[in-house]
Amino acid sequence: MHVPSDDIVNEYDEVNSPSDWGQTAFMAVTNDLWSACYQGKMQSPINISTKHLVFDSNLRPLRILGSDKEIDVEMVNTGQDLQIKILDSTTQIVFSEGPLTYDYELFGVLIKFGSESNRGSDHQINGITFPAELQLYAFNFVLYQNFSTALSKPNGLAVLSILxxxxxxxxxxMAAIFSALDRVLLKGQFKKIYGLSLDAIIPSTFQYITYQGSLPFPACYETVTWIILNQPIVITETQVKIYWLNKTK
Incomplete structure (x- = not known):
């Protein structure tokens, strides 16, 4: 399913509005940091109205090569959200097919939370916000040398969103990720996690919603193919509360 560009509606709330964004590890450094965030026509996140979705029989299932491999990662508190960096440079995880014309290499993950158990995701479905959202960022390594170069270029990024x-x-x-929270209470703190498997995190579904959008943080480049899986993953109420209590300390 894809979202027609004419039906894309940008809906920011008091938590996710541009004026509330802070520095993140993925943020682009540019002289004109904010213009696209306010003036762009394909800005993310969006509220997805299911009645406006269009079924596209030409869309193929998304392929994720290397998701079965165990990887070592580092969780970092950026002060705005949680970032997961991939430490093992020898393991390449690649997104291909689906709505993608090129192959994209996984660069890192952002975990978005809110202050309540039912509010936290960037994206909404029919106006409903989810407790959290995992965003797996991959860059077009066919056309561009690295993530920093790709994020401002056409067809630069693909982001797999898991609500x-x-x-x-x-x-x-997922429990291992949350168990690391006590070590990343403050901005700049980090914790390594060994043997993480994406296959154990990513839902087993071939169905997704896709649209052309932007980075959901400055500089808001409109270079992202968003792929939102239609099957959420489970986190516990305790895990959500642990994150929020730690964030407010």
Whole structure:
């Protein structure tokens, strides 16, 4: 399913508005940091109205090569959200097919939370916000040398979005991520996690929503193919509360 460009509606709230953004590790450094955020026509995040979705029979399933491999990562508190850096440079995880014309290499992950268990995701579905959202950022390594170069270029990035819902039990790999929170309470603190498997995190579904949008933080370059899986992953109420309590300390 894809979102027609004419039906894209940018909906910011008091948490996610441009005026509330802070520095993030993925943020582009540019002399004109804010213009696209306010003046762009394809800005993310958006509120997705399911009644306006269009089924595209030409869209193929998304392929993720290397997701079965265990990787070592580092969780960093950026002061605005949680970033996960991939430490193992020898393991390449690649997004291909689906709505993508090129191949994209996974660069890192951002985890978006809110102050309440039912508010945290960047994207909304029919006006409903989810407790959290995992955003897996990949860059077009066919055309561009690195993430920093690709983020401002055409077809530069693909972001796989995984929405989170509250349930009774999360996966072991998600539990490992949350167990590291106590070590990253303050901006700049980091914690390494070993043997993380994306297969244990990414839902097993071939269905997704896709649209052409932007970085959801400055400089808001409109270079992103968003792929939002239609199946959420489970996090627990305790995990959400731990994050928010730690953030307010």
């Amino acid at each position: 989170c819902k509250v349930g009774s039990q999360s996966t072991a790999d």
